[in-house]
Structures are given as C-alpha cells and as structure tokens.
Amino acid sequence: MNKGALALLVHGGTENWSPQRWKSRFDAVCEGRPVLLLPDASFDPAEVHYAAVWKPHPGELAAFPNLRVIFNLGAGVDALMADRSLPNVPLVRVAVTDLTARMTEYVVLHVLMHHRQEPYLRESQRAKRWAPKSQWAAGAVTVGIMGLGTLGADAADVLKRLGFRVAGWSRNPKTVDGIECFHGEQQFEAFLQRTDILVCLLPLTPETRHILNRPMFEKLNRKSPLGAPVLINAGRGGLQNEADILQCLDDGTLGGASLDVYATEPLPVDSPFWAHPRVVLTPHNAADTDPDEISKYVAHQIERFEAGGALENVVDRNRGY
C-alpha cells in the first residue's frame, strides 16, 4: 500500500530555511513515502496526509482534503495560528533537546555579554583605552525569564548553575528548584520588580502581543550593579513595542537590549535598531531548527502515529501555543 505523501512547505528565505536542504533531509528519512516540495511538485492534493511547514501562506494548508497532521518546523506556531482556514487536525510543534540547547546558548551568551559589560569593553578596545570598571559577581544579578516552558526552563537552569539569581514567570503556577517562580497577571509586577536582566521566551498569542512595553520596563529593578535593566527578546517580534524600546533605551529606562526577533522580518534597512549603540542585534537565529534533527523527529512521529501511538508536543489551539 502507498504511504500517504508528506507535503513540505518552507517559506523562510534564509540559508537554514533553504527548501531544497529540507527536502533532501526528509527524502533520506521518509523511506517509501513521497515527499512533495511545494509549490513546484505536481501531485494530487488528496494524496497528502502530512504537511511539514515553516511560515506557510494563509490558506495553503486548506488545499489538502485528507490532511491528518500538520508539523510546524519550529517551536513557535503564531504564523499558523493566524491562518483562519487552518485545517482542524493536530498541529505538532518542535520541542527537542537540540533546539533547546541552541536557545540556551543564545540566552547565556547575551546574559553574560551584558553582565560582563562587553559593549563597554569592546568600545574601550576600539579606542585603545585601558580602563576596566569593577566587575560584580553573577550572584548580584537577577535574571527574570518570561516563559518557563521548554526553552525558558532550560535557560533558567543553566543560568542558575552559573550563579545568577533566577526568577521565572509563566501562565500556570510552577515549582522549580532554585528558581523563584511567579505566574499570571497578579504576580507579574512582583516578578518585574526583582528583575535586572529580562529574558523573553514567551510564545506570541493574543494575550502576549506587545507585552514588552514602556509601563512594564518602568517596573524593572533599577538598583542593580548594571545601573539600568536590560532586555533580551528571543521570543517573537510581535511581543515587543519597538517604539517604546527605542525611547526607553534613549532615556535610560533600559540600559541595553539584545534583540533576535522583530515586528517585521527581515528587519528593514531603515530600522533604527541596526545602528543603535545599545542594541545587540541578531537576525532571528537564536535557535535554528536543524533539518537533520527535525526531519527525523517528524518521521518518527509519523511512524508512531500510523502505528496507533500518540503524537507528542501537540499545540493547544485554545491557548495558542
């Protein structure tokens, strides 16, 4: 019997999201199953049982009448949730140790960069100025992580082991050894008040859109050795009010920001973020999804599903993540 086809829709545009690269990895792991790279493959839409997608265009997935499962090739599903015609089949997201480790690398790199005054030290190097400022210990700084899910929890654990005080904020109550846990709107302010470096690893949902804004930046702790609080956002651009971030950097409400995600991607060339002296900018590559790892992850999930097993990491469509 023919295996139901897997349609591959990848509209990322950057090197890691080269459609051909993903197609060759899926071909290698989907033995006996046709892998159709859209939009070019010629096929009967009724053959498609599975879709593996990154930023599909709204309406694209509704074209498959026999679709059984949608696999998002990343962790965040906001682009899919915005598609009103999204077929009502299970939507699986990425939650694997490879991606988690990559994000933890990014978070640790940027927390350390601000904690160890790297922007100042690089500036001193360029000016050939031998002028070290005194350095405080990690234990003098509280890192507050918004989103204590797959990614936030791992980053919190590693930061804790580096000696930082770590607080986390989630939707539901949590208990994590060595992490001060806060949840919900009621505990948001208490979480912000003790946070010196704010790391955002939230999903973008109607509840979290523009949550990173001036009134919340003003509640962050201003009495740490850093002088002014720092923002690190690797969640989604839609979480941040970009005009507020720029104004808060300029008036000292924020001392610095590491940004990986933006309201418009690619970031337009005329964005003030590119040249801002207190912004450390990366092009949405905090944690790439690796085609080798993720094609295997999807192929295993399909095999298990066809053998009657349960899918893992299915998105709760009511919550939006």
Ligand code: NDP
């Ligand atoms: P998870 O779903 O595992 O975790 C999400 C966390 O956010 C949970 O702790 C959840 O709370 C919390 N949360 C959600 N909504 C709210 C809310 N309204 N108030 C308070 N807390 C809330 O997601 P991941 O950790 O896997 O990924 C997080 C995000 O990171 C992705 O959605 C994606 O946008 C982004 N990402 C960015 C990448 C990049 O390269 N820049 C790469 C990969 C992901 P609770 O635990 O109570 O449910």
Ligand code: OXD
């Ligand atoms: C993701 C991403 O959501 O890379 O996985 O942004």
